[in-house]
Each structure stands twice: as C-alpha cells, then as structure tokens.
Amino acid sequence: MGGQVILMPELPEIANLARQMTKQLKGKRITDIDLTQPKCLNVSVKKFRRISGKRIGETNARGKWLFTHLSPDDNLLLNLGMGGDLRYHKHDDTLPKKHQLRLTFDDKTKLTVSFFWFGYIHTAFDKDLPKHKMTSKLGISPIDNEFTVEKLGSLLSGRRGAIKSFLLNQKHIAGIGNVYVQDPLYMARLHPLRMTQTLTEREIEALHRSVCEVLNQSIRLGGLKYERDLYGRSGRFGPEHFLVAYKTNEPCPICKTSIVKIKTGSTASYICPNCQKL
Numbered sequence: 287m288g289g290q291v292i293l294m295p296e297l298p299e300i301a302n303l304a305r306q307m308t309k310q311l312k313g314k315r316i317t318d319i320d321l322t323q324p325k326c327l328n329v330s331v332k333k334f335r336r337i338s339g340k341r342i343g344e345t346n347a348r349g350k351w352l353f354t355h356l357s358p359d360d361n362l363l364l365n366l367g368m369g370g371d372l373r374y375h376k377h378d379d380t381l382p383k384k385h386q387l388r389l390t391f392d393d394k395t396k397l398t399v400s401f402f403w404f405g406y407i408h409t410a411f412d413k414d415l416p417k418h419k420m421t422s423k424l425g426i427s428p429i430d431n432e433f434t435v436e437k438l439g440s441l442l443s444g445r446r447g448a449i450k451s452f453l454l455n456q457k458h459i460a461g462i463g464n465v466y467v468q469d470p471l472y473m474a475r476l477h478p479l480r481m482t483q484t485l486t487e488r489e490i491e492a493l494h495r496s497v498c499e500v501l502n503q504s505i506r507l508g509g510l511k512y513e514r515d516l517y518g519r520s521g522r523f524g525p526e527h528f529l530v531a532y533k534t535n536e537p538c539p540i541c542k543t544s545i546v547k548i549k550t551g552s553t554a555s556y557i558c559p560n561c562q563k564l
C-alpha cells in the first residue's frame with residue numbers, strides 16, 4: 287500500500303476500540319490525570335480535572351470520535367486524529383514514552399492517549415453534549431441499525447454533487463474516510479464522480495449493501511492492519527481484503543482491466559475504468 291499513504295483511523299477501528307474500552311474500563315474510577323498538551327482540550331486544564339473521581343461507563347463510536355460516559359453526569363470525548371494510539375495498561379506494564387493524556391484508575395491500571403497531531407481530548411456534561419460543536423453535526427453512523435437503505439435514499443434525495451463527496455461528508459454519514467469509501471463504490475459499480483441525483487434505486491441499494499459489507503468485514507477482522515487496538519495488537523483487515531483500493535495497475539477482480547488511480551477533488555480514487563464508468 288506504499289509508504290507515503292497516510293491513513294487515519296476510520297469507523298471500524300474506532301468501533302473496535304469502543305467495544306474494547308467498554309469491556310475493559312467500565313466500572314473503573316479515575317484516580318489520577320496526567321495531561322501534557324492542554325491545547326487539545328476544549329476546556330481549561332483546571333476544568334478538565336473535574337473528571338477525576340468519576341466512574342467510567344459505556345464507550346460508543348460516532349464517526350471518528352469515541353464517547354465515554356463518566357458517571358454521574360459527564361463524558362470524555364476522544365478523537366485520535368492521524369496516527370493516534372489508545373492503550374490500556376495493566377498495573378506493571380511499561381508505559382509509552384509519550385502521551386497527551388494518561389488516566390490512572392482505582393485498580394492502578396492505566397489508559398494512555400497519544401497522537402501526532404489533530405487529536406482532541408474533550409469533555410462535555412450530559413446536558414451540554416448535544417451542543418458540543420465538533421460532534422453535534424455528525425451524521426448517522428453507517429454501522430447503526432438505523433442506517434437502512436431507505437435512510438440512505440432519504441439522505442441522498444434532493445442532493446446534488448458527486449457520490450464520493452457525499453459519502454465522505456461527515457454531516458451525512460459519520461465515519462467513512464478515503465480508505466473505506468473506495469471498495470463500496472467499486473462493488474456498487476459507481477464512479478466516484480457520479481452525480482447523486484442520477485442514482486437509481488437499485489444503485490442506492492447496491493451502495494448501501496456494499497458500504498455495510500466492507501465496514502462490517504473490517505470490524506470482524508479488528509480493523510486495519512496499520513492501526514492498533516487497545517492492547518497494541520494490529521488489525522487483520524489489509525490489502526488482501528481490498529478489491530481496488532490502493533491497487534493501482536493490478537487487474538480488476540471482475541474484468542481484469544488495470545485499476546487506475548485518479549484525482550477526485552482533493553482526494554485520490556482507485557477505480558476500474560471499465561466497471562465504474564462515468
């Protein structure tokens with residue numbers, strides 16, 4: 287997949303982390319907070335420290351954000367940005383050298399959050415959560431039961447523009463980035479620049495099916511190979527599972543035409559020029 291490709295964690299990786307956090311952390315109480323980069327907070331360090339003493343509840347994924355409920359009335363919101371790591375540590379584990387946030391729990395286990403840049407560590411009280419600026423406008427999560435073919439149809443109706451931009455727009459559907467958008471378009475035989483208003487009902491059905499299929503396959507395999515889970519283990523979803531994504535010059539799995547990389551707005555797309563005609 288090439289050394290220069292920068293991958294961001296997308297929904298399958300975040301959903302996997304959310305599941306592991308709930309399983310591993312739920313019920314623990316925060317006893318110590320170590321913060322090294324106050325600029326990734328949405329409140330002052332002093333205000334952030336209010337989460338000390340609160341008890342960890344469920345963690346949920348919404349787009350690229352992790353929402354952890356803190357009992358009784360608070361939330362920790364994490365966005366790992368590019369190349370972030372979220373790790374759980376047992377009492378005597380060696381801790382990573384660098385971190386933006388380290389939480390210690392009442393049983394001496396720890397959680398560290400580290401990222402290179404563009405990461406966020408926010409808090410919001412339950413009552414303020416709907417007003418949290420960076421997440422309040424996030425669209426539907428494509429792994430939720432509410433993401434039906436009818437829902438996709440209604441989101442698309444009346445919209446104009448390229449289907450790929452629509453899928454990447456986090457206000458419509460939250461959590462699909464440039465990695466997971468490629469194969470669903472190919473599987474639905476859609477060119478990334480196809481105009482949304484020209485899609486037929488059958489094409490919308492095919493797209494809904496392929497989006498769900500690709501995301502769920504990745505979640506089953508623990509997310510992308512290039513990303514690590516809460517325990518530092520790599521995911522198992524890799525290039526061998528991709529159909530056209532990052533497969534420039536390789537044959538299309540269906541018609542054997544060479545896959546090409548094209549520029550679509552500000553992003554790169556990988557398509558079979560024969561199966562995905564504009």
Ligand SMILES: [Zn+2]
Nearest residue numbers: 538541558561
């Ligand atoms: Zn083809």
